[in-house]
Amino acid sequence: MRITFDNPTTVPAPAGVYSHAARVDDGGTLLFLSGQIAVDEAGELVGEDDMTAQSHHVLSTIRRILDAHGASFSDVVQIRTFLTDMDRLAEYGAVRRHYHGEQHPTSTTVEVSRLFHPGALLEVEVVATVGSDHPTG
Known part of the structure; x- marks a missing residue:
């Protein structure tokens, strides 16, 4: 198994000591x-x-981070969203549908009291497959 950490040049540098992406290659990716x-x-x-x-x-x-690794939203298998106000879920959901289309990955959405940057209303993380054929349904 090989793990590679990456910060694509197409997005802003991380705000702290972490990587934007971790790629795990073990037969599949x-x-x-x-x-x-x-x-x-x-x-x-x-x-x-x-x-x-x-x-x-x-x-x-x-999307830019996924693109840098040869993936797209159709490869996302899990999405986790942190909202500071669950009453605004519909606003986020409308935008999310625009990016995900008919693809419906597993999902968790939770409300949090605040995020690390003042004024941030949401934080989103995903897990995706890379370079594999996967059935859609």
Whole structure:
């Protein structure tokens, strides 16, 4: 088994001592993405108090990390979302459907009191397969 940690140049550098992605190659390949929030390259929050804008930014960042590893949202097998206000779930859900389409990975969504960056409304992490044919249903 080989584990590779990566920070694609297509997304802002991590805000701390962690990697954006961990790739596990053991016959098949799994890709684990760290939680992503809506910050730009300068570490500034995108879309203050705007769940739709933050959701688009977060999922666009995730798409760029997946792309850097030869994967897409159709390869996502698990998504975990942390929201600071569960009453705004529908706003996030509408954006998520745009990115995931008809693909429905396993999912966990929880409400948290706050995230590490002031003003962040959500954090999203995913697990995806890379370079494998998998049945869809």
